[in-house]
Amino acid sequence: MAMTVREVSRPARSFMEQIFLWEVCVGLMVTFRHFFVNLARHALRALGLKVEPGAVTIQYPEDPAVLGKRARTRHRLLKRADGSPRCTSCLLCETICPAKCIHITPEESPDPRIEKRAKTFDIDIGLCIFCGYCVEACPVDAIHMDANKVELSSYTREDMIWTMPELMDDVPKLPRALRPAPGIGPTVPFVSGSH
Amino acid sequence: MSEKKMVSLTIDGKPVSVPEGTLVIEAARALGIKIPHYCYHRGLGNPGNCRICACEFEGAPKPIQMSCRTIAAEGMKVRTSSPNARRYQASSLEFHLENHPLDCPVCDQSGECKLQDYYMQYGLYGSEVREDKLHKGKRIPIGPHVMLDQERCILCTRCTRFTDNVTKTHELGIFGRGHQERVELAPGRSLDNAYSGNVVDICPVGALTDRDFRFRVRVWYLDETESICPGCARGCSIDVHTNTKRPWHNEGRRVARLKPRENPEVNGFWICDEGRYGYKNLDERRLGRVMRLKPRPEDLSWSSALDEVARGIKEASAAKGTEGLVVVASGMLSNEDWSSFKELFVKTLKIGRFLFGPEPDQIGAEDDFLRRKEKVPNLRGGLDLGFGKEIKSLSWDDLAKSIESGKTWGLYVVERDPAKVWGSERAKALLDKLDFMAFQSPFKGEAGEWARYRLPATAYVEEEGHFTNFEGKVQKYGKALEPLGSARPDWQIFDDLRARFLSEEGSSGRREKAGALA
Numbered sequence: 001m002a003m004t005v006r007e008v009s010r011p012a013r014s015f016m017e018q019i020f021l022w023e024v025c026v027g028l029m030v031t032f033r034h035f036f037v038n039l040a041r042h043a044l045r046a047l048g049l050k051v052e053p054g055a056v057t058i059q060y061p062e063d064p065a066v067l068g069k070r071a072r073t074r075h076r077l078l079k080r081a082d083g084s085p086r087c088t089s090c091l092l093c094e095t096i097c098p099a100k101c102i103h104i105t106p107e108e109s110p111d112p113r114i115e116k117r118a119k120t121f122d123i124d125i126g127l128c129i130f131c132g133y134c135v136e137a138c139p140v141d142a143i144h145m146d147a148n149k150v151e152l153s154s155y156t157r158e159d160m161i162w163t164m165p166e167l168m169d170d171v172p173k174l175p176r177a178l179r180p181a182p183g184i185g186p187t188v189p190f191v192s193g194s195h
Numbered sequence: 196m197s198e199k200k201m202v203s204l205t206i207d208g209k210p211v212s213v214p215e216g217t218l219v220i221e222a223a224r225a226l227g228i229k230i231p232h233y234c235y236h237r238g239l240g241n242p243g244n245c246r247i248c249a250c251e252f253e254g255a256p257k258p259i260q261m262s263c264r265t266i267a268a269e270g271m272k273v274r275t276s277s278p279n280a281r282r283y284q285a286s287s288l289e290f291h292l293e294n295h296p297l298d299c300p301v302c303d304q305s306g307e308c309k310l311q312d313y314y315m316q317y318g319l320y321g322s323e324v325r326e327d328k329l330h331k332g333k334r335i336p337i338g339p340h341v342m343l344d345q346e347r348c349i350l351c352t353r354c355t356r357f358t359d360n361v362t363k364t365h366e367l368g369i370f371g372r373g374h375q376e377r378v379e380l381a382p383g384r385s386l387d388n389a390y391s392g393n394v395v396d397i398c399p400v401g402a403l404t405d406r407d408f409r410f411r412v413r414v415w416y417l418d419e420t421e422s423i424c425p426g427c428a429r430g431c432s433i434d435v436h437t438n439t440k441r442p443w444h445n446e447g448r449r450v451a452r453l454k455p456r457e458n459p460e461v462n463g464f465w466i467c468d469e470g471r472y473g474y475k476n477l478d479e480r481r482l483g484r485v486m487r488l489k490p491r492p493e494d495l496s497w498s499s500a501l502d503e504v505a506r507g508i509k510e511a512s513a514a515k516g517t518e519g520l521v522v523v524a525s526g527m528l529s530n531e532d533w534s535s536f537k538e539l540f541v542k543t544l545k546i547g548r549f550l551f552g553p554e555p556d557q558i559g560a561e562d563d564f565l566r567r568k569e570k571v572p573n574l575r576g577g578l579d580l581g582f583g584k585e586i587k588s589l590s591w592d593d594l595a596k597s598i599e600s601g602k603t604w605g606l607y608v609v610e611r612d613p614a615k616v617w618g619s620e621r622a623k624a625l626l627d628k629l630d631f632m633a634f635q636s637p638f639k640g641e642a643g644e645w646a647r648y649r650l651p652a653t654a655y656v657e658e659e660g661h662f663t664n665f666e667g668k669v670q671k672y673g674k675a676l677e678p679l680g681s682a683r684p685d686w687q688i689f690d691d692l693r694a695r696f697l698s699e700e701g702s703s704g705r706r707e708k709a710g711a712l713a
Contacts, residue, residue, distance in 0.1 A: 088300055088301050089301070089410070090299075090300030090301055091413050092300065094441075095413065095415065095416075100441075103443050105443065106410040107410065108409075108410065112333075115301040115333070115334065116301040116410055139300045140300070
């Protein structure tokens with residue numbers, strides 16, 4: 001097959017386009033429209049008239065972030081009345097999780113009324129897509145996404161993994177280097193190849 | 196069989212003819228129509244106590260009959276899913292679930308439970324029961340391998356019939372009356388017979404679960420591969436259940452459990468506990484690297500290792516003669532391995548001294564049901580190629596004597612561990628006298644530490660092949676997992692090694708091979 005070259009003509013720029021001045025004015029018009037509309041709304045509301053509220057700038061991170069009532073934030077593991085985790089380690093959240101960010105290892109419970117409990121329950125927040133399926137899947141209401149924490153960054157990938165005591169707010173989430181005792185960190189390594 | 200009379204009947208409008216005496220549920224199975232059932236099992240008979248296999252028989256005085264208790268007759272018209280039959284099936288299921296706890300999230304059977312399956316297919320009613328559920332014993336260990344949960348039991352009596360009719364050990368029975376009926380051990384007994392694991396497979400619900408598999412992996416994470424049990428010369432058909440998608444489960448082991456696969460010619464529906472729990476070492480103490488261990492440990496590539504092994508054998512044979520090389524093989528080899536083994540050592544190298552056959556470390560318990568005393572799967576495959584007939588096996592004592600006298604200078608060990616037979620100290624003393632030793636095995640083995648070359652082979656789950664059982668039946672096993680490290684199948688190692696001998700002797704072996712393929 002012979003190679004062919006096709007000439008594509010580019011649309012020529014007009015004079016007005018070349019000086020950009022008109023487009024700068026168009027952009028400024030949008031800015032000023034918002035400015036005056038919000039100014040009017042704030043002024044009218046200050047006078048007691050019921051118009052739509054004007055936009056408010058939040059000085060995040062100096063001021064706290066405002067979250068919607070049903071916002072899905074960091075997971076929280078709930079406890080029974082006696083303080084033990086509600087989780088029965090049925091692995092339904094792990095199964096439904098599309099990001100495979102939940103790793104649970106079950107174990108036998110010493111309590112004769114409880115068949116099965118979680119030995120470890122790790123969530124890799126770095127992998128989580130905050131879809132909330134785990135909350136939907138849980139048959140015992142053990143996991144919620146209502147910790148109302150959105151500042152979840154860390155300097156290492158390991159520190160993105162939250163363990164069971166941390167998810168229950170029993171211990172503060174600290175970077176690995178600052179953790180008080182061994183044995184709190186994730187017990188089973190996350191395998192990056194499996195994702 | 197041919198003179199057996201055939202009867203024709205119609206099931207769901209489809210005509211079928213079956214031998215006289217066939218049950219209606221089996222006739223439906225031949226048509227591919229699945230009728231729900233709990234108590235009926237082809238290996239255990241049909242007491243008809245679960246009442247869920249009800250079908251409508253047109254023209255019968257009482258149209259609803261149990262299809263597992265009715266023998267097919269000429270002209271019978273059966274409807275398996277008519278509204279009446281469906282209603283009966285759903286009502287039976289409601290009775291089964293009356294006292295069944297909602298344990299599904301923590302129950303190991305969940306995912307392969309017939310109560311779950313049939314509820315979704317035939318039940319789907321709202322519960323009418325307002326009374327509290329009856330509570331019975333939970334998590335009772337009734338034997339070394341089996342855990343009993345009396346609440347989950349639907350009293351189908353499959354397990355008691357198994358211990359009564361198959362193993363004839365009578366450990367389990369149904370005790371109590373009415374709602375207090377429950378499965379229990381006979382007084383003073385424990386479910387510890389050699390086939391106890393089978394009651395877990397036949398239990399249609401989560402009443403009997405495997406203590407070994409308990410909480411290890413959810414069953415929906417598992418992959419299944421058809422395989423053959425390598426535990427003894429019987430060669431029972433099994434399914435290997437592997438967990439590779441979520442490696443943090445099952446303590447990192449890739450094989451989660453073995454289940455029997457139906458095979459009327461060999462094992463029926465059953466396997467022994469020895470075979471069932473014999474998978475645990477598959478990921479432990481494995482060889483993964485090709486190594487030269489003497490004079491100092493060093494990693495090699497496959498090609499340089501095989502070059503060196505071939506050169507070592509060649510040079511020593513030229514100096515001291517091939518009689519000084521003894522090849523130790525084992526019944527773990529597949530038929531493919533045995534064939535390449537014979538090509539290499541008998542036809543190409545003309546070696547006459549072999550050691551194979553079941554030695555004391557490979558002999559175990561035997562009974563008249565399934566277990567055989569040779570605890571390796573494929574001695575028969577070697578026997579069919581002449582190992583044991585015209586090619587005689589040395590004994591370990593003969594081998595030890597000939598190493599001591601200096602008659603034997605080299606050893607090529609395939610899937611055996613001399614240290615297990617001789618004991619560590621004696622084995623080390625003997626093996627240190629050798630000029631050449633290659634150790635080819637999936638597992639580390641003590642003697643592997645004293646070899647000159649260590650070649651990692653695949654385990655049986657990592658390569659497909661065939662085993663011939665003691666009756667001469669050739670059966671295929673499938674590849675369930677990828678090889679660990681750089682392990683290769685035994686036949687490939689033998690073939691690659693053979694190519695190195697052929698090419699140098701000027702017989703243009705490589706070209707011959709290439710020509711054979713063209």
